[in-house]
Amino acid sequence: MNRLLIIFFFSSLITASQNHTDLSYYLPQDINYNQNIPTPESVIGHQVGEWHVTHDKLVQYMYALANASDRITIEDRGKTFEDRPLLLLTITAPKNHQNIDAIRKKHIEATNNNATDTKDMPIVVYQGFSIHGNESSGSNASLLAAYYLAAAEDNYINELLDNMVILLDPSLNPDGLQRFAYWANTNKNINLNPDPNDREYSEVWPGARTNHYWFDMNRDWLPVQLPESRARIETFHKWLPNILTDHHEMGTNTTFFFQPGIPSRTHPLTPKLNQELTKNIGNFHAEALNKIGSLYYTEESYDDFYYGKGSTFPDINGGIGILFEQASSRGHVQESDNGILTFPFTIKNQLTTALSTLNAAKNMREDILKYQHDFYKNARQEGIKEATKAIVFGDEKDAAKTFHLAEILNRHKIKFHNIKQDFTANGKRFKKGYSYIIPKNQKNTRLINAIFEKRTTFQDSLFYDISAWSFPLAFNVDYAENVSTNNLGEQVTNLQQKIGGVSKQSDYAYLMEWHEYYTPKLLNQLLNKNIRTKVALKQFSMNNKDYDYGTILIPVQNQKLNGTGLYALLNKLAEESHIQIDAVKTGLTKGIDLGSRYFKTLEKPEIALLVGDGITSYDAGEIWHLFDTRYNITATKLDTKTISRANLNRYNTIVIPNMGSLSESNTKKLKAWVKDGGTIIAYRNTVKWLKEKEFIKLDFEKTNVSAKNISFEEKSDFNGAQVIGGAIFEAKLDRSHPINFGYKNDKIPLFRNTTVFIKADSLSYNNPIQYTKNPLLSGYISKPNLEILSKTVPVQIKKLSKGKVVVFTDNTNFRAFWYGTNKLLMNAIFFRKEL
Incomplete structure (x- = not known):
């Protein structure tokens, strides 16, 4: 009861204090602010931190600022998948705006030659907020940062803007931010409740960390596969910022982190001076956080290794990337190990370090500019040597x-x-x-x-x-x-895809090899239009051309379209997908003839993708994105909550991403569907579940690592070293197996981030893909795990009565840039009856 009274007392104080949080809580108060510049409250209708700002209100405010201030210009760089704008504010002194293109060109030109005079050059700082949508204190802080830079009036801000160009990206993930604001605001109590068990602090699946297709966009700076990434990377290379900040949140019971991260985990290609400058910048963060009494830490937990993150990508491009991680309130207020954590407090820390970054850039301007110029000077010298x-x-x-x-x-x-x-x-x-x-x-x-x-x-x-x-x-x-x-x-200055089309019209048949990436897209379009197609299970030759396993045959006779209509359709689809289709006038070949029993008729895929509670949303999103944006395949997103009432007979294929388990009743229903002829395609830990529930018979190799001479302090690092966090391994292919159709080489690189080790089948033809004796191509794996891996297989395919179960130990669609193994999934779908 005493605890409840304490919570009630603090809740009352929190409610009162948060409802009266105004600009004086966040901003420096020893200066004047231009009264002609609109405050956030005057536009969005509430004080910053009182509610989670929605993206539409964020956009509204940024345009209002740009219209009111001669320090700010704004641009819309494109749209998200949900059609939200990707804004960028350019903030600098009015005199710089009048000459902004010349400033940018001079900044870039200095990286192209050996110029060393930095005295009069502005420094460029890119400030990005909340690339994870449910880490929203960053985007809410961007309201305040933009207001401060537009409205503050004193010698310090004038000098700062005279010598700096600030590229402010208020929301790196508009779709995720909007989703989270809706969640936090619709679950907010009038009387704020800090109890971590309250629904406000526990989002429904898939959460709002990700974008529309459930991608972690802070892994896409290097692959650049998503529209949000493409906009910011275009800006990055247009300006080559000297400093880039990336504002995040972490667990509620932590404090505040700023880089550098763990020194031993910095990528070797990153210059040592980069980390030294990062540490010097960190002194400005420490000083600013000390003034407001905020706890923080550095050189722990995080690292600068993978160049696909926002805080690391600049390090290989002559800049300095800085990660900020703020303990998250996950709503409006929450109990934590460090006391009651309010949303306004998280915003204040983000704003404080956003401004301390600018202070560091102002004071270290010449050193940081020189670092960038030397980075590219040294890079050019390295290039000359090669x-x-x-x-x-x-x-x-x-x-x-x-x-x-x-x-x-x-x-x-x-x-x-x-x-x-x-x-x-x-x-x-x-x-x-x-x-x-x-x-x-x-x-x-x-x-x-x-x-x-x-x-x-x-x-x-x-x-x-x-x-x-x-x-x-x-x-x-x-x-x-x-x-x-x-x-x-x-x-190449005008990159274009290969021109596709049909060689000529035929009255007999057409052949499409399966090697091209977009052949599944074209095949799916044909099957959707009820065009009869067949797949070759053997190789053959005709017209002085060798046709490989998996070649698709489209007969002309007995189709829904006449000969002219079929040719027109094929030519249109082939041009759209940049694929060459060959017309043939005879069924005779060297090898199997076109009427052979080794040409098997294909069936239109009817696909369900399992999503929802228990499913890893990243994996599910990558598959959804692949189907929807690349292959134009309509797949039903079947939620784990609705399996019990769904008619599974609508589907012939169900894809299950990484999953823990299903209820017994749903498991029973799914097994009956497989036995009746359905095909399950499953990934990662789902493999273990399928074995446990007797969908498939498998044997696993077990890891047997003993901890000798390992202290308690070293325990965590020792266990962490046994994790396969993401490495690349070589496997050999049986190219005659339908799961491998479309691959011209007998070896394939596979991405792996699991320790699911499947023993090879005793019958070699049941191991269509098998790791080579020395499989490591790139990345880290412990020696014991590497020894085990070389004896295993990444794929197994088994019958279950009339149906099939196809299991992959690892993700074939990783982060949208693993193009090389996408076709394994497509083969499992289109050739499921032949596996």
Whole structure:
């Protein structure tokens, strides 16, 4: 009872104090503020921190500021998947705005030559807020930061704006921010309740951390697969900011973190001076937080290894990235180990460090500008040493994958060329029109190294994120390093996809090889229109061309369309998907003829994707995104809550991402559906559940790591070192198996971040994909785990009565940039009866 009285007492105080939180709580009060600049409250209708600002109100306020202040211009850089604007405010002195393009060009030009005079150059600071939508104190603080920069009037702010260009991104994740504001506001009590058990502090699945397709966008700075990322990366390379801040939240019972992170976990390509400057900037944060009495820590927990995060991406691009992590109230007020944590307090800390960053930039301007200029000077010198060297990549059977990797290079302002003519390197053939070559002698040579590197030795065995991301392996393209620049053709300045189409009209049949990335999209469109198609289970040749396993046959006769209509449809779809389709006039071939029993009729997929409680939303979102945005496949998002009343007979395929378990009644229903002919395709920990519930018979290899001479203090690090946080491994393929149709090589790089180890089947033909003897290609794995892995398989396919169960130990669709294994899922769907 006493505890309840205490909570009631504090709740009353909290309610009273929060409802009266005004600008004086957040902002410096020893200066004047321009009365002609609208305050946040005057536009959004409430004090900052009283409610969670919705994205539409955030947008409204930023436009109001831009209209009222000659220090601010605003631009709409594009739209999210949910059609919300991606805003950017450029904030600087009015005189700088009059010359802003010249300032930007001079800033960029200084990174292209050996200029060292930084005396009169403004420093550029990019401030980004709340890339995770439910870490909303950042975006709410952006209201105050923008107001302060527009309205404050004293010598300090004038000097700051004279010598600085601030790129303020008020919401890096508009869709997630809107989703979370709705949740927090609709569950808010009039009498604020700090009880952590209150519904306000526990979002429903999938939560608002992510964007529309449930992606963690703070992992997409390097892959650049999402519209939000593309907008900010375009801005980044347009300006090359000297400092980039990334405002986050963490667990409620923590305090406040600012970088640097753990020193031993900094990527080796990052200069040491980068971390020294980061630490010096941190002194300004410490001083500012000391003044308001906020606890904080640094050089713990987080790291600067994976370059796909906002706080690390600048480090390989001549800037300094800074991560801020604020203990989260997850709503409006919550009990914590450090006392009652209010939403306004979290906002105040974010604002304090946003302003301390600007103070650091002002005071360290010349040192930081010199660092950037030296970074690119040294990079150019490194490039000159490799002036005759280049990297070539491509896939002579798949122009689309090659194109999409080139797209990433293009977004990062990396120069590349067509190859002059076909040539062979490292035993791989590179075909003109299907390959690109990157000269190492260029400004962004360090970024090239980061994108293409394979690394297997590390200073530390723990990682906050993945330890490997080599892009040619992720795309499963052929590539070779240290090739001669004599192979360079013309530079690619207008990147375009290969032209597709049908060779000519046929009265007999058409053939489409399965190698191209978008063939599943085209096949799905044909099946949706009830066009009969067949798949070749064997290789054959005709018209001086070899056709591989998985070639799709479209007969002309006995179709829903006449010959002319079928040709027009195929040509339209082939052009749209950039695929070449061959017309043939006979069924005779070298090998299986077109009427052979080894051509199997395909069935239209009817797909359900399991989502909801118990499912990892990242994995589910990646699959949904793949279906919806790349292959135009309509898949029903089947919630775990509705399985019991759903008619599963509508579907022939159910995809289950990483999952813990289902209720016994739903398990029983799902098993009956499989036995009746359905196909389950499952990932990661779902594999264990399927074995436990006897959907599939599997044997697992067990890890057996003993902790010898490990102290209690070292326990956490020891156990963490056994985690496979994200590395790349080589596997061999049985190319004749339908799960591998469309792959031209007999080896494939696979991403892995689990310790689910499936023993190989005793029958070799039941192991269509199997890890090689020495499988590690890039990334960290402990020696005991590596020894176990080499004996296992990443895929197994088993019958269950009339149905099939296909299991993958790891994600084939990782973060949208793992193009190289997307087709494994497509094969499991389209060729499910042949597996």
